Amino acid sequence: MEQKRKKRTGVLLIQLGTPDSPTKSDVKTYLNEFLNDPRVIDYPYLKRKLLVNGIIIPFRVKESAKIYKELWDLSGGVSPLLKYTESKTKLLQERFDKTEEDVTVHMAMRYRKPSMESVLEEMRKENYDKIIIFPLFPHHASATTGTAIEKAVKIISKWWVMPEISTVNDFYDHEAYIDAMVERTKEFDISSYDRIMFSYHGLPDQHVDKVYDDGLCTDQPCETEINQKNKLCYKAQVYATTRALADKLGLKESDYTVAFQSRLDKNWLEPFSDKVIEKWAKEGAKRVLAFSPAFVADCLETLVEIGVEYDEDFRALGGEKVQLVPSTNDHPRFIDCLEDLVRERL
Ligand SMILES: C=CC1=C(C)c2cc3[nH]c(cc4nc(cc5[nH]c(cc1n2)c(C)c5CCC(=O)O)C(CCC(=O)O)=C4C)c(C)c3C=C
Numbered sequence: 337m338e339q340k341r342k343k344r345t346g347v348l349l350i351q352l353g354t355p356d357s358p359t360k361s362d363v364k365t366y367l368n369e370f371l372n373d374p375r376v377i378d379y380p381y382l383k384r385k386l387l388v389n390g391i392i393i394p395f396r397v398k399e400s401a402k403i404y405k406e407l408w409d410l411s412g413g414v415s416p417l418l419k420y421t422e423s424k425t426k427l428l429q430e431r432f433d434k435t436e437e438d439v440t441v442h443m444a445m446r447y448r449k450p451s452m453e454s455v456l457e458e459m460r461k462e463n464y465d466k467i468i469i470f471p472l473f474p475h476h477a478s479a480t481t482g483t484a485i486e487k488a489v490k491i492i493s494k495w496w497v498m499p500e501i502s503t504v505n506d507f508y509d510h511e512a513y514i515d516a517m518v519e520r521t522k523e524f525d526i527s528s529y530d531r532i533m534f535s536y537h538g539l540p541d542q543h544v545d546k547v548y549d550d551g552l553c554t555d556q557p558c559e560t561e562i563n564q565k566n567k568l569c570y571k572a573q574v575y576a577t578t579r580a581l582a583d584k585l586g587l588k589e590s591d592y593t594v595a596f597q598s599r600l601d602k603n604w605l606e607p608f609s610d611k612v613i614e615k616w617a618k619e620g621a622k623r624v625l626a627f628s629p630a631f632v633a634d635c636l637e638t639l640v641e642i643g644v645e646y647d648e649d650f651r652a653l654g655g656e657k658v659q660l661v662p663s664t665n666d667h668p669r670f671i672d673c674l675e676d677l678v679r680e681r682l
């Protein structure tokens with residue numbers, strides 16, 4: 337009898353992407369690719385072009401390049417987002433190298449390099465039986481998970497031979513992801529902080545409203561429950577992560593605040609993290625512990641926005657310290673999470 341052939345699986349870990357370097361020209365190229373994505377700035381083509389290329393990029397690029405330079409300086413001359421995506425890929429591969437399964441782990445960035453086109457072309461040549469598209473975002477958003485899956489599927493759909501395809505849509509409540517965040521907290525004495533913030537990347541209100549066929553996100557109980565209607569709503573998922581984390585950290589609801597950072601304009605999810613920090617400083621708070629669970633790798637938004645800018649603003653108003661809890665990065669418990677999510681799909 338013929339021996340059963342072993343199934344070959346290729347995993348594609350996808351991160352958001354980062355500029356090639358912190359120069360103005362590389363940051364401009366990155367912002368141009370990123371912000372012209374219709375799932376990110378969801379306006380009709382001409383309106384988006386005018387807004388992004390006529391207003392946002394010209395007004396933003398100088399400041400963005402400056403903060404990217406700060407990030408590179410803080411992180412040894414590399415993008416931490418790229419560095420940690422590479423180390424996650426290597427560590428996950430090592431897990432599968434020790435097993436019977438034939439699994440190869442690749443990584444790509446949705447914007448810039450390594451590009452999804454080039455990595456998926458390598459994967460096509462491998463002739464995998466199955467491809468697992470794995471965006472590295474715990475919370476589902478059209479601007480992150482959605483665009484990564486759409487692009488991968490668009491590229492694969494042009495192949496002559498189609499492999500089996502599986503996707504990871506979210507992992508906001510995966511036990512190992514929550515545990516990895518909790519492990520990161522162990523180097524801090526939570527009881528020594530007078531305020532605790534869970535600061536998530538923001539989203540325009542209209543992005544969460546578009547999850548619902550009738551009504552708005554604010555009509556839903558997203559802050560207190562996940563249900564059939566809001567299960568893929570970013571806001572509902574970040575609150576669910578917060579409840580799971582608070583539970584494991586032994587925090588009561590009154591001990592912490594959920595807030596949203598990195599907005600481009602005022603019609604984004606509220607409360608805004610920077611405003612909350614400002615209010616706390618004015619109330620006389622001295623020490624803030626800030627978690628940023630939407631990011632599974634440290635990046636501009638964690639190391640510079642929270643770790644430097646919020647800290648400076650807080651001190652300027654009389655506070656002592658905004659302490660960032662590092663992202664899960666390549667913590668072994670987070671690699672457990674990745675392994676688990678792949679294994680469930682083999
Ligand atoms: C964690 C999930 C993310 C969501 C949701 C998200 C939405 C979103 N972001 C922008 C605009 C910008 N984001 C920028 C940086 C950035 N964003 C994420 C993740 C999410 N974004 C990451 C991981 C990073 C950092 C990348 C790095 O290189 O370290 C930037 C660039 C920086 C800046 O100029 O401030 C912009 C711009 C929008 C418009 C959006 C949803 C609509």
Ligand SMILES: [Fe+2]
Binds near residue numbers: 537598
């Ligand atoms: Fe962003």
